[in-house]
Amino acid sequence: CRFQVTYRAGSQNGKADALSRIFGPEEPCDSNPILPSSLIIGPIVWEIDEEIRTASSQEPAHEGCPEGRVFVPITCRRGLIQSIHEGLGTGHPGEKRTVQLVQAWYWWPGMTRDVNCFVQECATCAMAKVPRHLPVGKLPVPLPIPQRPWSHLGIYFVTDLPRSEGNTCILVVVDRFSKGCRFMPLKGLPTALETAEALFQQ
Structure with a gap:
């Protein structure tokens, strides 16, 4: 489809639609409210x-x-x-x-x-409120109730202690059945493999 675009003066374009003749004031309108903000x-x-x-x-x-x-x-x-x-x-x-x-x-x-x-x-x-904490772990809640000693353990680390005989960390193992505890001195915060080895060795 071929067509030709030609200019037509506004005085000759009497049937222009509203969008082509949008009214624009020469000076911007004052948008400041007359009433105080409290009203x-x-x-x-x-x-x-x-x-x-x-x-x-x-x-x-x-x-x-x-x-x-x-x-x-x-x-x-x-x-x-x-x-x-x-x-x-x-x-x-x-x-x-x-x-x-x-x-x-x-x-x-x-x-x-x-x-x-x-x-x-x-x-x-x-x-x-949007949660801002880390994702919750996969540990089941509530925890299962142990039926015999040392079948369910709680493992904790006490870190940044004053150095004693080369050790600065304590591995705390708690039996959830009897609440008995065992304490293992460590030279530093261990990895998961080192923690497992300490549990099996002691």
């Missing part, structure tokens, strides 16, 4: 706010409370943190973000510490 969005905590007002009538406000923030009595603090951290509009944020959400409206002494402790104890956050 743009906030957690919906109306019920807890009512509890705070009721409790505040019995506990006077703290002198160090910053202007523009609400002092939270001790009886309402955990409920407030929970309502903000677990709210539908927040979705279990981390420690730093939860602190930011709480301190945007409220204040009490030790607020950051209380918020961090709550987030660290949150079961939902713990289950969703």
Whole structure:
């Protein structure tokens, strides 16, 4: 299919589609919000706010409370943190973000510490957290119960000890049936083969 592309002036192209005539202002629009950030969005905590007002009538406000923030009595603090951290509009944020959400409206002494402790104890956050430890080994849990002495052993190493007669490490062998122990001095941390040889020799 052969076709020829020719230029047509805009004044002669009266049936142009909307995409070819996108409006672009000569000066960029100011995207800075007029309202302060505290008024743009906030957690919906109306019920807890009512509890705070009721409790505040019995506990006077703290002198160090910053202007523009609400002092939270001790009886309402955990409920407030929970309502903000677990709210539908927040979705279990981390420690730093939860602190930011709480301190945007409220204040009490030790607020950051209380918020961090709550987030660290949150079961939902713990289950969703990405594991940062090494993969779990293949040792079965729980361990089988031994039926006779020295049929199941626990092997441990005590390392970096002060040198004594050329030895700096102790191989500890524990009988899981009787809890009896044997200690074998070694010159250093052994390999798997050296460990097996020490067990058979002694």
